[in-house]
Amino acid sequence: MANCPAVHGGYPSDYVAVSIAIFAVILLIVRSSLPFLIHKVPSARGSAFWIPVIQVVASFNFLLSLVMAGNFLKYKKSHWWLSCYVWAVWVEGPLGFGLLMSCRIAQAFQLYYAFVKRRLPPVRSHIFLPLIVLPWIAGAAIIHVKKPLNCRCHLQTYWVIAVMCLHALYVAVLVGFTGAIRHIEFRFDELKDLWQGILVSASLIGLWVSAYILNEIHDNISWLQVTSRFILLFTASILVLVFFSISISQPLLTQISFIKREPIEFKTMCQALGIPDSGLLLHREQAVVIDPNEPLDKLLTHKRFRQSFMAFADSCLAGESVHFFEEVHELGKIPIDDPVRRIYMARHIINKYIIAGSAMEVNISHRSRQAILSTTDLTHPDLFTNSLNELIQLMKMNLAKDYWSSMYFLKLKDETSVRSNGYEMEQMSGAYSFSPRLSCVNAIDDPFHQDHFSSGSSQDVHHPYQ
Secondary structure, eight states: OTTSTTOSOOOHHHHHHHHHHHHHHHHHHHHHHHHHHTSOOOOOOTHHHHHHHHHHHHHHHHHHHHHHHTTOSOOOOOSGGGSHIIIIIIITIIIIIHHHHHHHHHHHHHHHHHHTSOSOOSSOHHHHHHHHHHHHHHHHHHHHHHOOOOTTSOOOHHHHHHHHHHHHHHHHHHHHHHHHTTTSOOSSSHHHHHHHHHHHHHHHHHHHHHHHHHHHHTTTOHHHHHHHHHHHHHHHHHHHHHHOOSTTTOGGGGGSOSSSOOOOSOOSHHHHTTOTTOSSOOTTOOOOOOOTTSOHHHHTTSHHHHHHHHHHHHHTTOOHHHHHHHHHHHHTTSOTTOHHHHHHHHHHHIIIIISTTOTTOOOOOHHHHHHHHTOSOTTOTTTTHHHHHHHHHHHHHTHHHHHTTSHHHHHHHHHHHHHHHHHHHHHHHHHTSOOHHHHTSOTTTOTTHHHHHHHHTTSOOOOTTO
């Protein structure tokens, strides 16, 4: 140990680097949890939730392993869990940088299959992620058995070449997936986040190799070791912040402002994708007479009836089917020749309603569910037709019978009647907004000028002599 310069930490630069790493971890946790704490965004299920969580854990492990194995702190390695093989091999590799790269590859793998192959990945993320971490686990096991680390937790030259080849392999795989989807016109920040991750990870690997070469050549210069480990931890802290991406798993969260506590700019995927008439009801929308004898699927195409029926279903804790109908109805507004937006919407519907255990899982048959999950074309116009038919039949037998005698339907009838009468009166008054006699009165002499203007400003003016 005496031949290892600066093997003990405690330099001022070491504490500065550790402080930066702690700040980066805190900032990462805040960034990942802010939408759920402040904006009350409902958390997703499945890989959309677990992959970002695993990214945060892997980032913490990676920075902690650099601190413990890089001799930033002054302590004696008197216990086995403080050894280099625990932190520099296992925590830094399979549980740190390797797991971080594997999460990003899993996300790129999902994007490739969804937008290029236009289908869901053939391997689920909870299976794919452990598979691509296996090479890191195997490499860590070999190093642990062979024990090639020196007193500074550095590998010998030929071991370093093998380890750097493993790092470069994962970066190359990520570059391959990203290059395969670079022609896709994404609506959010997926492609930008992938390229940022590649750039920063490649830079960190290059810095890692440079620091190793300098320390091995000039192993008697203590300030070089202290400086190189400071730069390494500082760069790694930037890496975990830039590398983290939620746009791939939950793209709607990218529309939230993290600077001001303001409402979400886009409340639904329909609005985020710019689907026409997917927002709130228009105040001047003409009322439609609701006939209970019409088929339920036809009635649900009317927005006012659908929202009333949805409110009733939500009050009965059975609103998933109506919400599913509405989002599939909005999907039908996207043209067939716009596959990117259709894929976004289809993935959103599948993650929210179809996958088992999802936030609003609908009650459909196993056959229909598997037909959707195993589809070879996410843009197919009839992707959700069978499921929709099953749910409409369920709603007819259950919700519809109770709805016609509920206060929600009575309120809708009253609103429709009032709106219908108001619309007719508005049309009649609009035709006589201005008369030839009133038109010759000066504005300053007409005490009702403002009233005429406000009532007629939104109507078309028809001159009687035209």
